[in-house]
Amino acid sequence: MRIRHLRYFLIVADELSFARAAARVHIEPSPLSRAIKDLEAELGVCLLQRSRGRVKLTWAGEVFREEARRMLAFMEGARSRVQAAARGYRGRLRIGLTDSLAQPRLTRLLARCREEEPLTEVKIVEMTVNEMVKALDHDEIDAGFTVHPERTDGFVKEVVWTDRPAIAIPRNHPLLSLDKIPLEEVARHTLILCDPERCSGGYDLLRSWFCKYALPLPSISEYVSGHEPMMMLVAAGYGIGVGLSSQVALCNHPDVIIRPVTDDVPNIATFLTTLNKPRSDELNRFITRAQQVGELAPA
Incomplete structure (x- = not known):
């Protein structure tokens, strides 16, 4: 079983299209399809259902996708470990x-x-x-x-x-009249919030705060992947941001003011x-x- 064929299969499983998968690996769709058929023949199962240009994983294909990921991770781990030993x-x-x-x-x-x-x-x-x-x-x-x-x-x-949570606020914002920001005030303003998939820990944590204090979740103007894009959008006036005090301090921006939350908000x-x-x-x-x-x- 060739490692290249495992990689091909995982890309086809992600794209569910031979054309798109072939474009990702920079080969023609025909040799890609043949590689998958060779893999199916070696395994003795059908991994993909092909119908009128549409591709769907069979149940065997779903199972093999997990196994293929595991095998590639094992091989990558072995390579990394051997290279580390050589160093x-x-x-x-x-x-x-x-x-x-x-x-x-x-x-x-x-x-x-x-x-x-x-x-x-x-x-x-x-x-x-x-x-x-x-x-x-x-x-x-x-x-x-x-x-x-x-x-x-x-x-x-x-x-x-x-860590303590902190609020990132654009200059000339009315919240700057407060030394510490209570959650009730945060709930009244539009938020720039961490992405619920890429940063689900921070997203779920923030939602739990508003639930605990029986506050409505504020309107969200943008979802971001981290503190740096949050600070950029806060500076541009898209809303206020919530982050970790240790990290917002690293992302200093001249048009953003950092305020602590009130003491009743728990540490993160x-x-x-x-x-x-x-x-x-x-x-x-x-x-x-x-x-x-x-x-x-x-x-």
Whole structure:
């Protein structure tokens, strides 16, 4: 079974069109179709239903899509590990990063890992919360950072640090008359909000606040993937933004003023999520360092 054929199949499964899939891999549709037929012949099953130019996955195709992803992830992991060994590393950690959590504390954590354990390679992979759960389950990552508060069976979430929420406000906005912004005032203004799919942790957390205080969810002018585009749109007057104080400070903009929320709004916890199973020594040390960086006692 050729790795190239697995990649071809996954692209066809994503596009559900041989023409679009062929354009992505820069070959003609005919050889792409033949490669998929060769794969089907080797497996002895029909992976795709082809009808009048339309393509649909069979149930066997749905199952094989997951297996193909797992095989490619395994091969990529093997390649990465061998290359890391050739560079002198003796250990490896694969860490998922969701909700655009490029925080200053994470920078300090990674720097400390390089200083204290230079022979362990730490690889950071950006992903959504749903992708993180699947990646942990398929052994594609060892742990993942998220602000999503929901607990999931089979997984362990440990708080590594907390942060205060902050409100990004355009200049000359009436909210600037307040030193601290209550949620009731936030609810009265149009929001620029993190994308519910790409940053589901932050999105769900914000919705839970408004639900807890029986406030209507404000109107949303734009969804963004992180703090930088949020600050740009706030500066342009599209609305106000809600973010982590440590991150909005990094995205300083001359036309945006940052105000803290009132003290009744809870801190935002950043969790490190792992499978509920014995962990490697490298991962235990990584979690301990993360908690120390966050000024929390190790669990």
